[in-house]
Amino acid sequence: MLDRLTQPLDFHGAALLLRAERMRLLASNIANADTPNYKARDFDFRAALSQATGVQGGSAMIAAAGDATRDLPATKTNDAHLPAVGGGGFAPTMQYRTSLQTALDANTVDLDVERANFAENTVRYEAGLRFINGQIRTMLTAINGQ
């Protein structure tokens, strides 16, 4: 019963964790903007989120609410047990960015691209925070009943 209160938050929680992960990756790219031979990296957020929540695209939020097995690996002790869905964890697949312009030191970081992505990621992280805050407030209103 109690986990029903927090289930709707799980999806946004997963999204928030992945946003933080992406932020770290973009910070690494910005930090290595002057390192010779460094290759800029990023990950496909959509694929990573559906992997982490075990949901494909579209109505991800509704489906994620029913998926409480995300963080802990489920062990089947009986053949009659239902298979665990999701459980992909938060290890997104890294990909190398294709550079728009070549550099003499073989570095593929484009500081403009990285900073734009960083700003976008920040805004989306804040949006995730607001979603969670809104849901918590809704829940508190329901509990107080006023």
Place this chain on the structure above:
Amino acid sequence: MSLFKVFNVSGSAVSAQSQRLNVVASNLANAESVAGPDGQPYKARQVVFQAQIDGADPASAGVRVANIVEDNAAPRRVLDPNHPLADENGYVTMSNVNVVEEMVNMISASRSYQSNIDVMNTAKSLLLKTLQLGS
């Protein structure tokens, strides 16, 4: 919490860039140096950056200064017969610092420094907002 690691990554970049700025400062200061205590003209120094990848966690890559190399370009020779250190042809041997190159280096280091400080500020404000979650 991976947002905290942003401080490690950007912090390493900031310290590497400040070391680069330090090297630029000593190069610029010695641009007009004639000879050091050992009688040799000053040689320009350059930092070599290297990505610092944590084996257990390949997602975050900091930066470190791998080593500082000396520029082996030929020293600058200036005709100044009245200089006390001039050779028999009247030439004075000066350091091989390229001032234009050093200024470019300085601007690049300062921009990178700023970018990394911006990243840390953003991460800090996001962390503070996360702390206030649900209040």
